[in-house]
Amino acid sequence: MNAALEISNLRKSYKGFVLKDISFSIPAGTIMGLIGPNGAGKTTVIKLVMNLIRREAGAVRIFGRDNIAQEPEAKARIGFVYDEPCFPPDVSLGRIASAVAPFYPRWDGKLFARTLEEFDLSSRKKFKTLSHGMKMKFALALALAHDADLILMDEPTSGLDPVFRHELLVRLSTVIQDERKSVLFSTHLTSDLEKIADHVTLIHEGAIVFSAPKDEILETYGLVKAGGRDVSASEIPGLKGCRHSAYGLEALTAELEAARRSIGPRAVxxxxxxxxxxxxxxxxxxxA
Amino acid sequence: MKIIISNSSPDPIYEQIVRQVKSQIISGELVAGDPLPSIRKLALELQISVITTKRAYDELEGEGFIDSVGGKGTFVASQNKEILRERKMKVVEEKLAQAVAEARLLGIKPRELRDMLRLLYEEEN
Incomplete structure (x- = not known):
């Protein structure tokens, strides 16, 4: 499979925050979830891909094209859906669409109209009258209409109700029915990804913890729970973190099977x- | 084809798919030549990852239950039911042999073992 997006050794520093040589890639035809707590660097990664902030080192390739040297070609294939889309508040959705359409060679007006209908949005509505969720849908409708091959979404589901989130997720999995299209989706609401994501990249404090197929992660990681002082954290293979309570220990391991073998019935x-x-x-x- | 994915099941999702497709082939609900949905379509319908459905199909294909025909899709493979059943019987036999070996180690008598087996069998129903 060809990579829709390839990020290598990407670096950016702010006061008190460094994005440390991030590398990962998204194969075409798949959905990747970028997860991490607030402040981990998810938005920074997305802004670097969009070349909205200057990278200090590294490379970003979109379908093989450098996102700075070949910016117009690279960006024409991206549909960027961000959490607060910014359009003039008093302009109708239809007029916003006709203003952006000329920038995209593959713009499909009919598809745009169909998608708005599907999303229960009227093209006569003024942008400022949209709720947060409707703005998100509008931005997604624009991305779909210009036939974007890589849909980038920054926290699309935060602040949306479950019905809406579900609808959005179904729409995203519909996108990749076309094997050339991919989705990168940052979120701290991991349950959304638990279902549909193909790959998951976890970043923490500006560094990658893992970037791997979701199934692989969910099969190898596990929780070890033991009461009292039956098990000490240091004897758990693949220990990634733990929490002590008055009654016992709860730990995360990256090697669930090895932990099960070496600790046996002393834990669940x-x-x-x-x-x-x-x-x-x-x-x-x-x-600890 | 019927597939029910349980999120609370301890079995990985790809295994749930493999098991359900296999049992429908063995029971004859799916017959040779029946088309299966594409990897992407199935992932969309079940709202799961395409990697998961691909893995399930790879496994089914590896075991000879389905054939993917390039450019045409995926179909239930033609197979001899007798052989299939025999293959399944063999798996059961191997598992029982393992249980017997364990029982012998623990000094469990054949009659105790038979009682255990009967209990387990009845419990399943």
Missing amino acids: YERASLEDIMYFISKGEPH
Whole structure:
């Protein structure tokens, strides 16, 4: 499979924050979730892909094209859906669409009209009258109408109700029915990704913890729970983080099977959700 | 084809798909030549990852239950039901042999083992 997006050794520093040599790639035809707690660097990565901020080092390739040297070609294939789309408030959706359409060679007006209808949006509506969720849908409708091959979404589901989120997720999985299209989707609401994502990249404090197929992560990571002082964290293979309570220990391991073999019946074992993984990696006591 | 994905099941999703498709082939609900949805279509319908459905199809294909015909799609493979059943029987036999070996180690008598088996069998219903 060809990569829709390839990021290598991407670096950016702000006061008090460094994005440390991030590398990952998204194969065409797949959905990748970019997860991490607030402030981990998710939005920074997306802004660097969009070349909205200057990178210090590294490379971003969109379908093989450099996002700075070949910016127009690269960007024509991206549909960027961000959490607060910015359009003139008093202009109708239809007029906004006709203003942006000339920038995209593959703009499909009929598809745009169909998508708005599907999303229950009227092209006569003024942008300022849209709710947060409707703005998101409008931005997605624009991205779909210009036939974007890579849809980038920054926190699309935050602030949306569950019905709306579900609808959005179904729409995203519809997008990749076309094997050339891909989606990159940043979120801290991991349950949205637990279902549809093909790959998951977790970043924490500006560095990549893992970037791997979701199934692989959910099969190898797990929770080890033991009461009292039956198990000490240091004997758990693949320990990634743990939490002590008055009654016992809860730990995240990246090697659930090895942990099960070496600790045996002294503990109980559970699958870890992406949320558990994110929690333990960012908040757990690592070497307690 | 019927597939029910349980999120609370301890089995990975791809295994749930493999098991359900297999059992429908073995029971004859799906017959040779029946078309299966594409990897992407199935992922969309079940709202799961395409990698998961691909893995399930790869596994089914590896075991000879389905054939993917380039450019045409995926179909239930033609197979001999007798052989299929025999293959399944063999799996059961192997598992039982394992259980017997364990039982012998623990000094469990054949009659105790039979009782255990009967209990387990009845419990399943």
